[in-house]
Structure formats: C-alpha cells, structure tokens
Amino acid sequence: MTSNDTLERLAQVIESRKGADPDTSYVARLFHKGTDAILKKVGEEATETVMAAKDGDPQKIVYEVADLWFHSMVALAAFNLRPADVLAELARREGLSGLQEFAQRGTPAGGHTP
Numbered sequence: 001m002t003s004n005d006t007l008e009r010l011a012q013v014i015e016s017r018k019g020a021d022p023d024t025s026y027v028a029r030l031f032h033k034g035t036d037a038i039l040k041k042v043g044e045e046a047t048e049t050v051m052a053a054k055d056g057d058p059q060k061i062v063y064e065v066a067d068l069w070f071h072s073m074v075a076l077a078a079f080n081l082r083p084a085d086v087l088a089e090l091a092r093r094e095g096l097s098g099l100q101e102f103a104q105r106g107t108p109a110g111g112h113t114p
C-alpha cells in the first residue's frame with residue numbers, strides 16, 4: 001500500500017460525504033457550513049502547524065500536519081479537485097530546482113530572492 005492509496009481512499013470518503021447528514025459526519029458538516037468555513041479550518045490548522053513546529057515536538061508536528069492535509073483535502077473536494085491533481089503538479093516540478101524556476105519567472109527590479 002502506498003501513501004497515494006491512503007490519500008485517494010480518504011478523498012473518496014470525503015467525496016462521499018457531499019450531501020451526507022451533517023449530524024453524523026464531520027466532513028458533511030464542513031460541506032454544509034460552506035467554503036468559507038472550510039478555508040477557515042485550513043488557516044487554523046496551518047497556524048497550529050507553525051505553533052507545533054516552533055515547539056519542536058515531532059509528534060505534535062505530525063499530528064498538526066495531518067490535520068492540515070486533511071482539511072486541505074476537504075478544501076480541494078469543495079472545488080471538485082483531487083489529491084491526484086496536486087500530486088501531478090508536484091510530479092511536474094520534479095527535478096526543477098526552485099531557484100531555477102524562480103529565475104525563469106524573471107525577477108522584477110528590486111524583487112525578492114527565494
């Protein structure tokens with residue numbers, strides 16, 4: 001079993017919660033609340049990830065990043081996207097240095113460097 005399988009299985013469960021009962025499913029409740037509520041959770045989990053990383057506790061970092069990935073996947077589903085779309089974008093970037101990619105964009109005068 002690969003990590004891609006785990007993400008794809010979770011994506012299928014998330015998809016199946018669209019229109020499900022908000023009283024019996026957390027994901028259905030998020031969809032019921034709407035996109036703004038989902039995006040708010042993504043923001044909260046990102047902040048909690050930063051705080052965990054500042055604490056330096058590896059277990060807490062993994063826990064919070066799992067929360068962040070999960071809520072990001074709910075956000076993707078809200079826009080009818082799948083983890084496969086993100087994985088394809090990462091695959092496209094494979095082997096292309098971030099510095100190289102940044103240079104190809106062309107740095108505006110006075111612009112920042114990564």
Ligand SMILES: N=c1c2ncn([C@@H]3O[C@H](COP(=O)(O)OP(=O)(O)OP(=O)(O)O)[C@@H](O)[C@H]3O)c2ncn1[C@@H]1O[C@H](COP(=O)(O)O)[C@@H](O)[C@H]1O
Nearest residue numbers: 010013014017024025026027028029041044066067070071
């Ligand atoms: N991976 C997850 C998952 N990760 C986190 N959460 C829930 O996300 C909620 C919000 O997390 P928070 O950290 O914000 O917790 P909080 O209770 O708001 O507390 P605070 O941090 O705000 O104090 C919690 O209720 C967690 O249980 C998840 N809920 C569901 N899943 C997956 O989604 C599937 C479908 O879930 P249901 O739709 O509920 O059946 C499950 O089988 C799981 O595989």
